[in-house]
Amino acid sequence: MTNSSSNEKRGWFQRLKDGLSRSSTKLTDSITGIFTKRKLDRALLDELEEALIAADLGPATAEKLTKALAKDRFDKEVTSDEVRRLFADEIAKLLDPVAKPLVITQKPHVVLVVGVNGSGKTTTIGKLARLYQGQGKRVMLAAGDTFRAAAVEQLKIWGERANVPVIARGEGADPAGLAFDALTEAKASDIDLLLIDTAGRLQNKAGLMEELAKIVRVIKKVDPSAPHDCLLVLDATVGQNAHSQVDIFKQICQVSGLVITKLDGSAKGGVLVALAERFGLPVVAIGVGEGQDDLKPFAAQEFARSLMDVA
Numbered sequence: 001m002t003n004s005s006s007n008e009k010r011g012w013f014q015r016l017k018d019g020l021s022r023s024s025t026k027l028t029d030s031i032t033g034i035f036t037k038r039k040l041d042r043a044l045l046d047e048l049e050e051a052l053i054a055a056d057l058g059p060a061t062a063e064k065l066t067k068a069l070a071k072d073r074f075d076k077e078v079t080s081d082e083v084r085r086l087f088a089d090e091i092a093k094l095l096d097p098v099a100k101p102l103v104i105t106q107k108p109h110v111v112l113v114v115g116v117n118g119s120g121k122t123t124t125i126g127k128l129a130r131l132y133q134g135q136g137k138r139v140m141l142a143a144g145d146t147f148r149a150a151a152v153e154q155l156k157i158w159g160e161r162a163n164v165p166v167i168a169r170g171e172g173a174d175p176a177g178l179a180f181d182a183l184t185e186a187k188a189s190d191i192d193l194l195l196i197d198t199a200g201r202l203q204n205k206a207g208l209m210e211e212l213a214k215i216v217r218v219i220k221k222v223d224p225s226a227p228h229d230c231l232l233v234l235d236a237t238v239g240q241n242a243h244s245q246v247d248i249f250k251q252i253c254q255v256s257g258l259v260i261t262k263l264d265g266s267a268k269g270g271v272l273v274a275l276a277e278r279f280g281l282p283v284v285a286i287g288v289g290e291g292q293d294d295l296k297p298f299a300a301q302e303f304a305r306s307l308m309d310v311a
């Protein structure tokens, strides 16, 4: 590893730690609040399990983690630092199979980006554009959330920032027609990655389902294998509500991966672990801020260590 890339890695790890500090403080405070050094008995395990559930890791994960701890250390003296370290290791093991960055397999690789309004879809698309453009890929954006003029404008701004083309039409335009044009244009312009923004009006689930199905149908006319990914963007601050959003969007489209945003503004970062445990869907990337570089491919160990605040 070169010096600059190791610096960059350290820099990002620090940003991830800072971003996750609200979640990790909640967790570590509750763990150290229970004890500093104590014999590991049933009562302590129950308290730890409760602390994990309160930090949004979910009952199934909480049970798994405390079982792993009991297997090794039951009836022995443990310190809270040891417990956090062991939890971090177990969480990393659990997250490892779902840590899968977006892989570009086609040219153009077509990604439909879905999620409820305000979850961070547009911002995520802008950040992904920057990330892949930085890796030398040719990226194009399609402003498919034609329901809101502001969403189109916002995507244009992100496109300008990342210096990538944005295919957009006016408010109320047909998103499927727009997606068709965007893919046709992407093919003609030798684009590697086409990211399509979509509306997120869950209030009208049937309408949204129809709209997304139509986009898929229409882009298949240009490339029968498209879309190659359907990323669901989830806002971590909604906590447990993220579970029902996954349930609903899985009915609406073939979700192939998750992006979890706003981990910096939330004490509910543990929900990512619960989602991984429950759905097993790939976690493609995480967002820990509003800036263009605040999105990174998801790495299990870094996340687990940051969440448990262990070095």
Ligand SMILES: Nc1nc2c(ncn2[C@@H]2O[C@H](COP(=O)(O)OP(=O)(O)OP(=O)(O)O)[C@@H](O)[C@H]2O)c(=O)[nH]1
Binding pocket: 115, 116, 117, 118, 119, 120, 121, 122, 123, 124, 145, 148, 151, 154, 199, 200, 261, 262, 263, 264, 265, 286, 287, 288, 289, 290, 294
């Ligand atoms: N703190 C923080 N804010 C974020 C992050 N990602 C997105 N945001 C903010 O969340 C707000 C909503 O993001 P958008 O990208 O507009 O969300 P959207 O899903 O496209 O919403 P609509 O355009 O309403 O469909 C914006 O103010 C973003 O700056 C993140 O990782 N951290």
